[in-house]
Amino acid sequence: MDRLLRHRLAKPLVFALCLLPLGWLVWRGVGGDLGANPIEALIRSLGDWALRLLLVALAVTPVRQITGWNGLARFRRMLGLFAFFYVVVHLLSYVGLDQFFDWGAIGREIVKRRYITLGMAAVLLLLPLAVTSTDGMIRRLGGRRWRNLHRLVYVIGPLAVTHHWMMVKKDISQPMLHAAILVLLLGWRGLAAWRARRHTGAASKPQREPSCPVRVSPPSSS
Amino acid sequence: MLIRTTRRIPDSEVTDKSLWLDRRRFLALGAGGALMGAGLSALAAPLSGVVKSPYTVNEALTPQKDVTTYNNFYEFGTDKADPAQLAPSYFGAPPKPWTVAVSGECGKPGTAAFEDLIRPHPKEERIYRLRCVEAWSMVIPWIGVPLGEVLKRFEPNSKAKYVEFKTLVDPDRFPGQRRSVLDWPYVEGLRMDEAMHPLALLAVGLYGEELLPQNGAPLRLVVPWKYGFKSIKSIVAIRFVETPPRSTWMKSAPHEYGFYANVNPQVDHPRWSQGKERRIGEFLKRPTLPFNGYAEQVAGLYSGMDLAVNF
Numbered sequence: 001m002d003r004l005l006r007h008r009l010a011k012p013l014v015f016a017l018c019l020l021p022l023g024w025l026v027w028r029g030v031g032g033d034l035g036a037n038p039i040e041a042l043i044r045s046l047g048d049w050a051l052r053l054l055l056v057a058l059a060v061t062p063v064r065q066i067t068g069w070n071g072l073a074r075f076r077r078m079l080g081l082f083a084f085f086y087v088v089v090h091l092l093s094y095v096g097l098d099q100f101f102d103w104g105a106i107g108r109e110i111v112k113r114r115y116i117t118l119g120m121a122a123v124l125l126l127l128p129l130a131v132t133s134t135d136g137m138i139r140r141l142g143g144r145r146w147r148n149l150h151r152l153v154y155v156i157g158p159l160a161v162t163h164h165w166m167m168v169k170k171d172i173s174q175p176m177l178h179a180a181i182l183v184l185l186l187g188w189r190g191l192a193a194w195r196a197r198r199h200t201g202a203a204s205k206p207q208r209e210p211s212c213p214v215r216v217s218p219p220s221s222s
Numbered sequence: 223m224l225i226r227t228t229r230r231i232p233d234s235e236v237t238d239k240s241l242w243l244d245r246r247r248f249l250a251l252g253a254g255g256a257l258m259g260a261g262l263s264a265l266a267a268p269l270s271g272v273v274k275s276p277y278t279v280n281e282a283l284t285p286q287k288d289v290t291t292y293n294n295f296y297e298f299g300t301d302k303a304d305p306a307q308l309a310p311s312y313f314g315a316p317p318k319p320w321t322v323a324v325s326g327e328c329g330k331p332g333t334a335a336f337e338d339l340i341r342p343h344p345k346e347e348r349i350y351r352l353r354c355v356e357a358w359s360m361v362i363p364w365i366g367v368p369l370g371e372v373l374k375r376f377e378p379n380s381k382a383k384y385v386e387f388k389t390l391v392d393p394d395r396f397p398g399q400r401r402s403v404l405d406w407p408y409v410e411g412l413r414m415d416e417a418m419h420p421l422a423l424l425a426v427g428l429y430g431e432e433l434l435p436q437n438g439a440p441l442r443l444v445v446p447w448k449y450g451f452k453s454i455k456s457i458v459a460i461r462f463v464e465t466p467p468r469s470t471w472m473k474s475a476p477h478e479y480g481f482y483a484n485v486n487p488q489v490d491h492p493r494w495s496q497g498k499e500r501r502i503g504e505f506l507k508r509p510t511l512p513f514n515g516y517a518e519q520v521a522g523l524y525s526g527m528d529l530a531v532n533f
Contacts, residue, residue, distance in 0.1 A: 035303060036292030036502045037286075037358055100506055106496075115495055166493065169356070170474065171300035171403050 001020075005071030005140075014075050018082040021049045022089070027161050039097045046093060048174075050086035051160050055181050057083055058157060062188045077133055084130045089125055115166035122159040157182050233276045234437035237442065242253075266431035272365050277421060279515070283349065284360035284502050286429045292502065293436045294354065295455060296403055297396035302400070305436030313395045313435035316456075320440050326386075326462035329377030336440050340426055342375070343367035347430075348423060353514045357480060359499045364444050366425035370418035373460070378414065382462035386411045390458045404470050410454035411467030411481065412445065413523075421446055421519055427500035447516040449483045480533040484524070485514035489533050 004010065021077050024112050025045055028034050034041040047077040111128035130151055138146050161182050164216070165175035269497040291306040291445045298305040298312070320336040345365055351361045373385065389408035393399040399406050407517050416422065423444040426433060438455025446451050451471055461467075471479035478492050487510040498507040524532075 013376075034290035037302075037500065039500070040358070040503075097505075112495075115493060137340070169294070 001067070002069045002071045005069055005074070011078070011185065014078060018053065018079070021045070023085070024050065034069065039093070043093045043098060045052075046090035047164065050083055050090050051178060052165060053079055053083035053086055054153075054157060054160055055178065058153065058182070058185045060183060065192070079131060081133055083213060086124050087126060091119075115163050118159050118166070119163040120195055122156050122163060125156050125159070129153065129156075154186060157199055224391040226529075231276050239480060242391060246370065264435050266427075268431050269345060269365055269427045272347050272427075272430070274344045277346075278349040278515075279351055279361065280353070280467040281349070281361045282503075283363060288502050289360060289362055289428060290434055290436060294450065295398075295436060295438070297406075297408065297456070298397045299398045300403060301468055304410055306434075308397055309435035312397050313439075316435070319397075320458075321433065322441070323459045324376050324461075325459070327378060327379050327382040327464060328462045331376065339372060343371055345426065348425075350423075350444060351514050352450055352453075352478070353442075353510065354481070355451055355479070355491065355496075355501060357491075357494060357496060357499050357510075359501050359510075359514075361501075363426055363430070364423060364425045365408070365427035365430070366423040366444065368420055370420065372424055373375065373417060376462070378462045381464045383414055384411050384457075384463050384466050385414060385417045386461045386463055386467035387454045387455055387457050387458040390456045405473050407459075408454060408470045409432045409467060410469050411463075412452075413466070414447070414462075415523055418524065419520060420496070421516060433468045435448075447506075447513040447520045449485060452483050457501065470489040482524075482529075484520075484529065484533075485510060486512060486529055486533070488512070489530050 025034075025042060029038060032038075057076060060072050061081065062168060064070055095101060096107060099109075110120050112116070120205040129152060132146060132149060141149065155219060161178045162173060164178065166171060167176055225520065227295050233525045236446070239273075279367055290379075292302050293305040294302060295305040298308045321333050322336060322339055325331045329470075343368060346365055347365050349361060351359060387410045389406075390396070391399060391407045398521040404440050405480065411421070418420055424437075425442050425444045426440060428437060435456075438453075438457075443453045452469075464483055467478070469481065471483075474482060485496075490496050499510045500507050
């Protein structure tokens with residue numbers, strides 16, 4: 001499995017897979033197959049995929065450590081950036097198609113509708129993560145600082161799930177599923193950190209490297 | 223000697239009911255797809271003897287396909303595509319006889335067959351706006367009879383201040399009722415003067431045909447100045463009562479859904495604005511009108527009431 005993950009074509013394949021939902025939506029949109037309310041269907045579907053990709057990106061490290069498929073780490077950045085990409089398209093469709101660039105109305109919604117406030121907060125917090133996703137930025141920030149910054153995703157995940165949960169009118173089965181997965185993924189990290197601390201003594205820093213950004217470039221202080 | 227014992231079929235080999243219903247659904251979808259080519263009308267029987275009513279708005283109709291495939295009817299499922307997809311196999315045709323139990327504060331309670339309920343009244347076609355609480359809207363040519371005229375026949379007495387309606391409970395026909403998303407049966411209610419208002423319609427059809435299950439066959443309410451969820455579908459019970467009934471959505475989220483639920487651009491839903499709406503088929507949102515554009519006819523019913531409190 002690990003050899004397959006390291007195959008030359010694995011990355012292009014995952015890249016194409018990540019674009020598939022958008023392609024499918026555009027195809028259905030052009031063909032008039034998005035139902036009676038295509039704008040709502042588009043915005044909600046983009047949001048769903050942003051959330052799913054965020055959870056998939058958060059699953060990379062736990063799955064890698066449990067299975068030992070270290071090749072998975074190669075996909076983490078791309079998955080995270082695709083989550084950000086879907087968030088951006090989701091936001092742009094809300095601004096352009098739903099509100100038709102009515103900035104006043106958008107501003108009022110952000111202030112007044114708590115689920116939109118939370119969504120916007122998640123977007124703002126995602127921005128620095130996307131900007132610092134390049135190798136150069138990792139080097140410039142230094143591994144530890146980069147890692148600390150990117151722990152923001154532990155806030156973004158709950159924000160995103162809550163944003164969806166509060167928007168749903170009645171049937172909360174999907175947000176509940178997302179929340180359960182998120183609790184599992186974050187809980188696993190919490191447990192791993194707690195164990196690491198117990199093994200090495202509370203005083204010293206955890207020695208394990210579960211969230212090492214790019215293993216080819218060792219952390220260097222700027 | 224060989225003694226053959228009949229092999230007991232283990233539960234694991236018995237096809238689950240939902241699966242064979244799905245198979246039926248698959249076949250029905252195939253047949254439905256074939257009929258689509260011949261037009262949607264092949265699925266519903268046309269209604270005859272319909273007179274045009276003056277209670278009609280002069281606005282572009284929402285296409286029949288949208289009216290019959292984009293439905294909030296949680297009895298089938300919470301997705302708006304669920305009702306049209308599941309209705310052919312699960313609901314089929316409305317069971318016959320379809321009866322409506324009329325009870326409570328009235329002189330002539332009893333159970334009436336759906337046909338007997340409607341027959342004495344001329345069927346009217348009325349083109350109404352429909353505004354959903356989710357901020358989308360349609361324009362629908364309904365066919366029905368005035369609710370007030372029907373109710374009068376049961377001789378409501380002076381204690382009848384409100385009227386309560388209930389939807390059929392039957393999880394075999396309504397697969398959505400197998401989950402307790404809402405507190406079944408679906409319950410709605412009107413104040414007596416609202417129910418007697420000439421705009422309140424007991425609908426049996428749309429676009430010249432009998433109602434399809436996803437639109438509330440065979441009998442539903444249409445109250446055009448209120449949010450869509452007040453217009454209860456597939457009615458099996460009507461009760462005249464002295465105190466205001468608690469509707470299903472009031473029970474589900476009391477701070478979001480009130481008893482009156484009049485369309486009001488000034489009073490927002492706690493989670494979204496009601497100032498504008500997306501008319502299905504249009505790109506830009508349009509402003510929402512007070513009482514969904516029926517203020518001239520119905521605003522008097524609420525004079526002196528604080529509509530922000532009585533939302």
